[in-house]
Amino acid sequence: MPAITDRMQFNMFYSCVEHRKRGHEQFVQDHALCYTIEGEIHFQTNEGVQTYGAGSLGLIRRNQLAKTTKMPAANGEPFTSISILLPQDLLRTYSQKHGIEPTGMYKGALCHDLKTDPFIKGFFNSLMPYFDAPDELTEDLAALKTEEAIALLLRHDANLKNILFDFHEPHKIDLEGFMNRNFMYNVNMSRFATLSGRSLATFKRDFQKQFATSPEKWLHHKRLEHAHYLLTQKKQKPSEVYLEVGFENLSHFSSSFKQLYGYNPSTL
Numbered sequence: 001m002p003a004i005t006d007r008m009q010f011n012m013f014y015s016c017v018e019h020r021k022r023g024h025e026q027f028v029q030d031h032a033l034c035y036t037i038e039g040e041i042h043f044q045t046n047e048g049v050q051t052y053g054a055g056s057l058g059l060i061r062r063n064q065l066a067k068t069t070k071m072p073a074a075n076g077e078p079f080t081s082i083s084i085l086l087p088q089d090l091l092r093t094y095s096q097k098h099g100i101e102p103t104g105m106y107k108g109a110l111c112h113d114l115k116t117d118p119f120i121k122g123f124f125n126s127l128m129p130y131f132d133a134p135d136e137l138t139e140d141l142a143a144l145k146t147e148e149a150i151a152l153l154l155r156h157d158a159n160l161k162n163i164l165f166d167f168h169e170p171h172k173i174d175l176e177g178f179m180n181r182n183f184m185y186n187v188n189m190s191r192f193a194t195l196s197g198r199s200l201a202t203f204k205r206d207f208q209k210q211f212a213t214s215p216e217k218w219l220h221h222k223r224l225e226h227a228h229y230l231l232t233q234k235k236q237k238p239s240e241v242y243l244e245v246g247f248e249n250l251s252h253f254s255s256s257f258k259q260l261y262g263y264n265p266s267t268l
Helices: 088-098 118-132 139-156 158-164 175-182 189-195 200-211 215-232 238-244 250-261
Strands: 006-009 012-017 026-028 031-038 040-045 048-052 057-060 064-071 079-086 111-113
Touching: 006 118, 012 118, 031 040, 031 118, 040 079, 064 079, 064 189, 079 118, 079 139, 088 139, 118 139, 139 158, 175 189, 175 200, 175 215, 189 200, 189 215, 200 215, 215 238, 215 250, 238 250
Parallel strands: none
Antiparallel strands: 006 012, 012 079, 026 064, 031 057, 031 079, 040 048, 040 064, 057 111
């Protein structure tokens, strides 16, 4: 495999990271089937942090917020992984073609551990040559490989149809609880609105009723409050905290913190 960092081909993503790398906050729009080849990845959702080590397989459910940290292997080998996204239109086509419908609502974890499955690992091994010769992967081939991935998931566990073929969008949920679980994710307001089951206009209106302030002001204050807790109670450093609570850069975090508390976070 050539020395590359990240490469996206259609709905297939290859990642190679030589040093510890924290990803940007992410809105997981489509289900993703992931295989960690070397190193480990820490996948954080509002359910906690799940770690995938070398050789692990996982199905990440769509419509959630997440943070990732990629770690090279202990022996110095770069972190490497392959993920294949499962677009909704292709899943709908597969469901109709094979007459498969969900039989209930899946209520398990946001990150479904697939354990050891030699067939799915063999599938990922079959993708490797396409990242060596990217021009060989056509759109038709990518679609065929995606169908193969779906078939292998259903072979692994037929009940995964309740994840794969559930095409409902998020329903309207309790706004206070949702925001308190997700305030640290640095995504735009439309993402918060979608995941809470609201249009952007309804989200802002409901937010004002619930919190008596705008989402922007509430998020800013909530993130600084949580940062203060991490600095004082967990003894973390500002350089560790600012990304954790949803700020984009350290200088903006430091100036905002001083404006609220009257002193720099570094003094703690």
